[in-house]
Amino acid sequence: MPKSPRKRALTSPHDALFQWTFSQREHAIGLLKAALPPEVIAAVRWSTLRIEKGSFVDRALRSRHSDMVLSARMGAGRIYFYTIIEHQRDVEALMVFRMGLYMMRLWERLTRERPGLKMLPPIMPVLIHHSDTGWTAARAFQDIVAVEGPERAALLPHIPRFEVRLVDVSGGRAADLVEQALTALGKVVLWCLSVAGDDARLEREIGRIAAALDEVLQAPNGLAALEALLRYLVATHERLSVRKIGGILEKAAGPRAQEVVVTALDEIERRGERRGERRGRAQGRAQTLLDVLAARFGALPAEVSARILAADEATLVTWTARVLTAPTPEDVLGEDGQRASPARRPAARKRARRT
Template identity: 35%
Template sequence: MTRRKHDKTEHPQEQPDEGEGRGGLEAATPHDALFHFAFVDPRHAAAELQCVLPQALSAKIDWSSLTPEQGRFVDAKLLSRYSDLLFSARIGQRRGLIYLLFEHLSSRKRLGLLTLLEYMVRIWQAHRKRYPREKRLPVILPVVLHHSETGWTAAKRFREILDVDSEVLTLLEAFIPDFQAVFDDISRVDPRALKARAMTPEGKLVLFCFRVGRTPDELVKWLPEWGDVLMAVARSPVGGLFISAVMQYLEEVTKLGEVGLKTAMQQALGNSVAEKILFAGERLIERGRREGELAGQRAVLLRLLAERFGALPRNAVASIEAATPSDLEKMVSRVLTASTLEDVLGKKKRRRGATPPRS
C-alpha cells in the first residue's frame, strides 16, 4: 500500500474518548478481523464503495485520494456485532470523510440510524477537538455493509424513526435532522452477483466469505464456482497473506477446523486446484521454517509488513531489529488481523487527550 503525504484535512480525527476502552490489539471477532484486513486497503475499499454508491456521487470522488484514517467509533460492548473503518477522500473540491460500517450479526438486535448518527457525531467531535480553529466540519458519507439471517429490516432514513404525523413532519423538515445511509445488504445476494461485481478479487472473496461462510453446506456448494477467484487471489503479490487470512476466518466461522476445511476445499475444487490455493498460504509458514534463524524471521516479517503497508519507516525497522524472539512471534501473529503498522508492532496508544502533530 503506497503512503502519501497528507495535508491537514487528510487526518481529520483521532480516536475519541468513547473508543478508549476497547482494550488490546486483537480483533473482537473473526468478521472484524477479516473486514479490517481486507478493506483497510484503499484498493479493495474503493472498489466496494464504487459498486454501491450512486454513480453521480461516485464520479465526484477522487478515488486515488482515498486514505484510511485512524480511529474506531463503535462502542466496545458492540464489537461482536459491528466493525468500522473511516476514510478521507477528495469529494468535489474539498476533503470529506467516508464512514464504512459493517454489521455482522444473527440476533434480532439491529443497528439503528440513531446509533449511526451517534458515531458520526463522535467523528465530528474528534475533528473539532483536533482542529478547533476550523469553522466548518467535513462532510461524512455513511455506508453500511450488512449481513444477517434476515437482511436489513430497520428504517433506512432517519425521519422514519420519528414519531410524528406526516403533515407535521413536512412543517418540521427545516428544523430537524434527517439523513439516510448507503446500504449494501449482502444477506441474500446471489453469490454469482457478488462474483460479477467490478471489484478486486480480494474484495469479492471477502464478501463471498461473509455471505456463505457461516453455513458450511453453502460454502461447499458455491466453492466450485469461486475457484477462479481464489486462484486469482493466490497468485497476487500478497496472495499468501490473503489466503491465510481467509482460511483462518473460515476455520473459525464454519467450525470445520483446519483439516475439515481443507477436505471441503479438495472435494469442491479438486485436489490439484485446492493444493495450489492452500499452498499460497502455507508457503508463508514454510518460508519462516526454511529461513529458520532469528535473522530469517525478521526478514520474513519485514517482507510481510512491506507487502501490507508499503515502505516501512526507520523506527518500525528498528523496532523489528531490536525485538526479542517472543516479541517477533507476537508481531507475526498480528500481521493477519492488525489494521495498522502500529498495531502489528504493539505500539501503545497515545494517552487520552493527546493530539498528534499535523503532517
C-alpha cells in the same frame, strides 16, 4: 505484503478479515466504488484515499459492530466514508440511529483537530449487513422518528435527515452493490462474510466465487490472502475441520490452488499448536497463582479467580511478582502503579492475619 489478521481473528474474525482486506487501498477503492452513487464516484480523487485512525463504536458494542473510516479529496476538501460491518445475524431496528451517533463523533473529532473549521466535511455512511432475513429496518434516520399525521411535514425540517448506503450480503449475494467494481479479493471476502457459520451453504455455494478465488491466488500476496480467508472460515465454521475447509477451497479454485492451500494449512496448524502450548503454560501459571493467593488470603472472590483464569501469560507473570508484597488480592491484580483504596486495606490485612 500485508500480514494476515492473526491476533484479531482470535476475538473478532469478521472484524479481522474486513479490516485486513479493506485497509488495503486497492480493495477499499473497489468496495466504495461498488457501493457509492455514480456522481460521488466521479467526483472523488481516488489516488488520495487513506485510512483514518480511530474507532467510534461504543466499547460495549464492539462484539456486534466494527467500523473503518476512510477519506479522500473531493473538490476543495475531503469526503469521509464511515463504514460499519455488523457481526450479528439479526436486524437492529435502530442501526441508522447508531450510524448517526458515530458520524457525529467523527465530526466532533474533526472540529477538535481543526479549531478554525467553518464548514463540516461530508460523511458518507456505509453499512455492511448480513443476516438470515436480509435488511428489513429503516435506512433513513427520519423514518425512525415516531411522528405521524399532518404535523409530520411541519416537524421534518427540524429532524436530522440522512440515509445509509446499504451493502446487504445476506443470502450469499451482495444487494445494492455493483459487484463488477469489487476486486477479486473483495468479492471473496463479502461472500465469506455472507455464509459465516452456515456449513451447508459454504459447501453448496462456493462455486459462485471460484473464478474470483483463482484470481486471488494468482495475485502477488495470494498466500497471505488465502491464509486470511482460511483463518476466517476456520473461526466461523467450527464444526468443519481445518483440512475439510482447505479441501473445499482447493476444489473450488482448482489444481493451481493445491500447493498454496497445503502451505497455508500447515502454517495455520503450526500456529495453532504454538497457541496451545502457550495456553497450557498460562493455565499452569494461573493455577499456581490461585493456589498462592488462597494460601495467603483465604477464599478468593469469584471475580478475582475469573480474571486470573482469563489472563494471558505475560499478565500472570506480572501478578505473580506482586504476591509477596501486595496487601490484598485486588492489589495483586491492580493496574501497574495502582492499588486498592486505603479505606479497604486495613480490613483486608485483618482478614489476611486471621487466615
